[in-house]
Amino acid sequence: MYKRRITKWVGVAFVSLTFTACSLPTVVQKSANPMVPASYNNSQDTTNTAKLRWQDYFTDPHLSALIDTALQNNQELNITLQEIQIAQNEVRARKGEYLPSVGLRGATGVDKVARYTNIGAMEATTNIEGEREMPEPLTDFMVGAFATWEVDVWHKLRNAKKAAVLRYLSTVEGKNFMVTNLVAEMANSYYELLALDNQLAIVRQNIALQTNALEIVKAQKEATRVTELAVRKFEAELLHSKSLQYDIQQKITETENRINFLAGRYPQPIARDAQAFSSLVPGTISAGIPTQLLENRPDVKQAELELAASKLDVKVAKANFYPSLGITAGVGFQAFDPSFLIKTPESLLYTLAGDIAAPLINRNAIKATYYSANAKQLQAVYSYERTVLNAYVEVANQLSKINNLEKSYDLKEKQVQALTQSIDISNELFKSARADYMEVLLTQRDALESKFELIETKVQQMNAWVNIYQALGGGWN
Known part of the structure; x- marks a missing residue:
């Protein structure tokens, strides 16, 4: 009699465990689709600029020294390094969970x-x-x-440990992505600083020209060849140029401080060769093929690792339904x-x-964890696809920008040459009373604006050259 009862209850227990293990809630899972176009511009050349070290890509010794200082002292980067240590400790903790505790x-x-x-x-x-x-x-x-x-019959603990390892590797890739951004931000700020130096030099040259022109106008007024209005117009234009130089000086100070902040130090002068800016020419870019982004870009690899970890999280949550x-x-x-x-x-x-x-009744908490793990896995899929898409778009935009800026710079350079020559012509015509003083002022202002635009185009070229290196995934290796 007792033997039958024991057999009965044992059978009930096994049936309950079997039911618990088999009755899993239904969820929707999605696989990532990282398909990218075959090329950027119908080129199948696999040579990729991203393979270059940043020391070989940025050859300016002043810029190299700044980047090296930033990689050692930048606080945000050092915070990320501690996050890597935290993730490593999480791996150690997960590893200990599936080993015997004595x-x-x-x-x-x-x-x-x-x-x-x-x-x-x-x-x-x-x-x-x-x-x-x-x-x-x-x-x-x-x-x-x-x-x-x-x-660990169902590999719940092992999968949790593997997920922790993947997240540790993900934090490493996150650090690499931050290094890439830091290198690019430092280079862009440095070239912006050189551009501001050149704009300040042009303004000061323009101030000298306008001062000389003002003296001529004053002499002509005394000779009753022009009125007081012309003198006041020339004087106002000179004052405008003088005020403009202080605006540029403020931007120089802010840019220097931003560079010092990136380098993790208090404000101090930035060593640089401002005269070398006009001779800067963006180097040749080899974009390779789009599939190389999956290997070169740290943010893409980080998203991929997060996706793999989220899939393991689903397995861990699923194992909670099984007997332990x-x-x-x-x-x-x-x-x-x-x-x-x-x-x-x-x-x-x-x-x-x-x-x-094994859980038998009221498994709502386990179901909620399972549903949440699956939803996070879907989020990771979409995040990975978005990261790959964003990487491709960034490269395509920068390649187009480099091409268009090159053509724009050539035209603006010719414009500056023409307007510079027109300044001398307008001055000669004004001296001989064959041109109005307003024509002289407008010509000077147009020439100044065109020189500023030329410098802006140059710095945009250098920024595009930096950004394409970043978009391709260079700077961290």
């Missing part, structure tokens, strides 16, 4: 049981080693080792007298137990 334990205590109780009466009639009665009060001493282990098997064991010595602890086998104790458990 510990030592020691304990002591004292117990006085009332004599007129069942336990007290039994102790009173118990003899220890002959006629000696059990001591009262009863002391207790124990020393031993114990171990616990969850058997735990094993506990212990061995040691226990006695009421310390002198008896070493007597074996009387004082020897050991224990070995196993338990199996």
